[in-house]
Amino acid sequence: MSTSKLNIEGVMLFEQPFARVPYENYRKVFRASQRNVEKELGAVQSAANDLAKRSKARNNSTEDSIKAVDSMITRVENLKRKLSELQSSAGTPTLGVMRERLQHLAAVEDIPSVNEPEFTRWADTRLDRWLVDWALRTGKEKTARMIAEDRGIERLVDIDLFSDVCRIEEGLKRQSCSEALAWCSENKSSLRKLKEYIELARARKNEDAIAYSKKHLLPWQETHLAQIRQAAALLCFPPTTTCGPYKRLYDPARWTTLVQSFRLAVYNLSTLPTEPLLHLAVYAGLASLKLPACYDRHTKNTNCPVCDPNLGELAKEVPYSHHVNSTIVCRLSGKIMDADNMPMAFPNGYVYSKEALEEMALRDDGYVTCPRTGDRCLFSELRKVFIS
Structure with a gap:
């Protein structure tokens, strides 16, 4: 099998998040549309059933019936408007991104070899995408946008996603959970809402903290009852407490942990790897x-x-290479020494590749010099070394 044959499976293994992110975005649009339909049509159905019951009982005037029908028509028109806005602002653009990305992936399937010019162009685009991904993950959004615009790959990268992530993280660094809570509500994620409650407790705004707890913490009592109980007891301890569990809750470093937890939740939701x-x-x-x-x-x-x-x-983060057979590399040229470029030994025992020593001899009237010791001799005095 030719080593230049393109490994499609290996290429696609790296590209799963590339296609998955817009898919998850469209799922979000679909769920929002579904919630609107269920809410508005449910109300219309209830109103229609109520109107039918009153009509049978003959305790409903014509004017009331007309008002009820007008109200139902208004709800349906509002639903149509909401769905239209949602589809035009997010749905249609997301579908366009999905289509363009899938076409980009499909193009590589028709390339038979890595030596084809088409694959070189495709790989260059992939490298540009990876550079944008790296810039976005490291907070260099301006650089990422410049690369994407210059290369014309705005629809092939996730700038909007990381822009939202940075915006929410900036809010968390300011010790505000507002943006994160909105994200939680939108994505139904398991991101905890404990941090802002602690800040209210730190400011000794106990009534506000209790109200906040009822709204944001109690709905999680089935899965996080122990943490909610500890948060409730926190109101009895001042920020200067030396009691271990509550001192840790007041620790400002927990905001850094929350930022990390939030980013990890975004990666998991979007099926993105944690590494660039x-x-x-x-x-x-x-x-x-x-x-x-x-x-x-x-x-x-x-x-x-x-x-x-x-x-x-x-x-340092990857394992050592596993070689069944040793590979000898020339210190001078960095090329592998084998039967076509065999090793040659100086009288002092140091070994270099024949190709590198021949080039040296051509430049120095047939003489070669060992770069380690400075020993000099004729090329004809070198000995061949046979690999076994």
């Missing part, structure tokens, strides 16, 4: 190259990505 896609792709390459020698200053290779100080930091 660019990092995951780099990890895959580094894992195939990483060796213990990469972290020994005596055996580092200038042409090895893992030996690079910056990439080496990323490589």
Whole structure:
């Protein structure tokens, strides 16, 4: 099998979130439409049943009946308007994004080899998407927008999603849960609502804290009763308390934990990986190259990505490469030494590739110099080394 054949399954494995995010967005639009339909049509049906009962009992005037029918017509017209606005503002654009992304993925299925120019162009676009994803995750939204606009890939990246995430996180850093609570209501997520209650307790606004608890905490009593009880008891302890459990609740560092929990919830809801896609792709390459020698200053290779100080930091998070057979790499050229580029040994025992030494000999009238020791000799004095 040719090594240049495109591995479609491997490519698609990285692209699941790419197609999933707009799908989840459209599901949100569908659920909102469904709630509106159930609410408004339910009210219309109830009004119609009530009108029918009063008509049978003959205790309803013609004027009242007309008002009831007009009210039902108004509700249906309002429902139509809401659904139309929802579809035009979010539904149709989301469908367009889904269609464009699926077309982008479908294009790679018709490319037979990684050597085709079409795949190079497709891979360049994918790299641009990964760069935008990395910029968005690291708070560089302006850079992300510039790249997306310059490359014309606005519909292939999730700028709006991360823009909302940053907006809500900024609110949490200001110790305000308003944006996060709105997000919870919209997504029906399990994000807890305890933090703002604690801030009310810290300010000793006990009545406001109790009202807040009734509205936002009590609905979770079936799953978080112990935490709700502890929150209720918090009103008896001042912010200066030394009692361990309540001192921890008052700890301002909990806001940082909440920001992290919120972002993780967004990733889970949108089926996004917690690491940038660019990092995951780099990890895959580094894992195939990483060796213990990469972290020994005596055996580092200038042409090895893992030996690079910056990439080496990323490589620390991946396992070492598993090689069934050893691969010998020339220290001079960084190329693999094999039967076509066999190793050649200096009289002092140091070994380099034939190709690199031939180039050196051409530049120095047939002489070669060992870069480690400075020993100099004729190329004809080198010995061939056979790999077994």
